Amino acid sequence: MANELSKGQLVARGLLSQNPVFKLALSMCPAVGMSTSIKTGLMLGVAVLFVQVFSSLTISLFKNWIHPRIRIPTYTLTIATWVTVIDLVLSAAFPAAYAEMGIFIKLIVAFAIITMRLEMFACKETVSDSLFDAVGMGLGFMFGMVTIGFVRELLGSGMVFGYDLLGFKPLLFFILPCAGFFVVGLMMAFFNWIEAKYRDAREQKS
Amino acid sequence: MKKKTRDIFFVFIAAIVIFAVTAIAMVFPSGDDGFITEKAFEGDKEIVLTTAQPVKNVPAAEAFTVFEENDPDIQVHPQSVSVDGKKIHLTFSDRLNQSNAHMVKAPELAEGTGPVATEVSRSYWGFLLSILISALLINNYVFTKYLGLCVFMGTSKRKTTATGMGIVFTIVMLLSAVMSWLANRYILVPFHLDFLQVVVFIGLVSLTVQAVDTILRKVNPILFNAFGVFLVLVIANCIIIAVPLYMASNQYNLIETIMLALGAGGGFLLALYLMSSVRERLELAQIPECFKGLPIAFIVAGQFALAFLGFSGLQIG
Known part of the structure; x- marks a missing residue:
């Protein structure tokens, strides 16, 4: 099956129209659990980007040798291998940040977004298209994590990237763990609202 | 059909509760040491x-x-x-x-x-019970650890699907946790292969899912038609890999692992059932257009998470 989108469109699709966090709603565990600050969001985003790109490349390279009936276990084991790689690298290179992330780096193995991109895209398309699709999805995830982290950090502790910006704490509630649900819910509603406005405006024009 | 779902749900929860009550009964043995009571x-x-x-x-x-x-x-x-x-x-x-x-x-x-x-x-039964209750309520994997949310949001629209998913998940969780414990205890630890934990555990989960799928298809096609669709989703659930990792880092023994798996599975079932009850009613409620669907579900889940914070003071064992 040929893919009619250009490379740039593949990347843009992951970032915006099919954003894994806000649109596909496929990687909600980290978006709720690990988004208390921009820093942790960015770290996890980098790890997911790495795993997504390398698993997509691996599956895309070997797609002709994988029997369809065992494809899901194959995807899982491929992802698990790359997760082990990034897990060992991060624990050696950034021990402090790694301790903060806790178990979440290992849990990337069960993130639905990665398996889904392998199933929907990488197992059918060419290697270079898969690479750009994976980069788009990884960046889209990172963008989602950073946005949620920014909102929670700014409103919860009045800081941005660890620098005290406001000097006071507007809504301490947002730094509480369970506020992740509220922030994600409100942001999804916000994006839906913008989309509806945009669609209305376009319809009126035509 | 609706009544049947509710029956299945209650029978399942009742089984877990009976197990817990038996455990409580054994927590307080009539210890008589003469002078020290x-x-x-x-x-x-x-x-x-x-x-x-x-x-x-x-x-x-x-x-x-x-x-x-x-x-x-x-x-x-x-x-x-x-x-x-x-x-x-x-x-x-x-x-x-x-x-x-x-x-x-x-x-x-x-x-x-x-x-x-x-x-x-310390009473060992009390300790086991504390693992179960802790995984079920105090550290509920969905509402206090924020794991398994994709599957949680995807399957909590109807009570039927919610119950089916919860039960299938609990069974697979139990089987794969026992297998992970065996692999960890007899292969990974003796040969110092700790870094392979993720690969081995997720491999065992896929194996269990594939095995349950094949066996159920042959043995009980009716049950397979009802629950087969949920089997694939089990793999995409973070809880299924979080439990073996937690078990390995706390060096649980086999019985403790079984209790943890039961608690995690039961907690997921409980969360799904609660959420699906609310979401069935939300469909009839008047909600602003942009909040319909997932956004309002997330806000409801946030309220559940706030409510589950109340369990954090509970002390057992």
Whole structure:
């Protein structure tokens, strides 16, 4: 099956129209659990980007040798291998940040977004298209994590990237763990609202 | 159909509860040591002994000797001893390792009762129960650890699907946790292959799912038609890999692992059932257009998470 989108469109699709966090709603565990600050969001985003790109490349390279009936276990084991790689690298290179992330780096193995991109895209398309699709999805995830982290950090502790910006704490509630649900819910509603406005405006024009 | 779902749900929850109640019944064995009627740890640093008669001769703190049962050479004395009617509080300067049994020796405390030698240990059933209840409520994987949300949001629209997913998940969780424990205990730990944990555990999960799928398809096609669709989703659930990792880092034994898996599975089922009950009603409610679907579901989940915070003060065992 040929893919009619250009490379740039593949990347843009992951970032915006099919954003894994806000649109596909496929990687909600980290978006709720690990988004208390921009820093942790960015770290996890980098790890997911790495795993997504390398698993997509691996599956895309070997797609002709994988029997369809065992494809899901194959995807899982491929992802698990790359997760082990990034897990060992991060624990050696950034021990402090790694301790903060806790178990979440290992849990990337069960993130639905990665398996889904392998199933929907990488197992059918060419290697270079898969690479750009994976980069788009990884960046889209990172963008989602950073946005949620920014909102929670700014409103919860009045800081941005660890620098005290406001000097006071507007809504301490947002730094509480369970506020992740509220922030994600409100942001999804916000994006839906913008989309509806945009669609209305376009319809009126035509 | 709706009634049937509810029946399945209640039977399943009832099975877990009956198991828990049996465990509670065994938590309080009728311990009779003669003069000492009850003994227990209190807090991190205290042992409380309850006696049959009021204590007459209050000995000095140095007169009490306490040691861990498997380490009789290292003996400690309490920092202070206070008596309050029939209760003797022994306070220590350091934390006690409560997972080991402690021997307490003391001179005669009342006329004609003889010196005291008694063993204090935390009830093992209580410990098991605490693992179960903790995974079920206090550290509910969905509402306090924020795991498994994709599947949680995807399958909580109807009570039928929610119950089916929860039950299938619990069964697969139990099977794969036992297999992961065996692999961890007999392969990964002896050969120092800890870094392969993720690969081995997720491999075992895929294997279990594939096996249950194949067996169920042949053995009970009716059940397969009802629950088969959920099997694939189990793999995409973070909880299924979080439980083996937690088990490995806490060095649980087999029974403790089974309790943890039951608690995690039951907690997921409970969360799904609660959420699906709300979401069925949300469909009839008037919600602003942009909040329809997932956004409002997330806000409801946030409220559940706030409610589950209330369990965090619960102390068991």
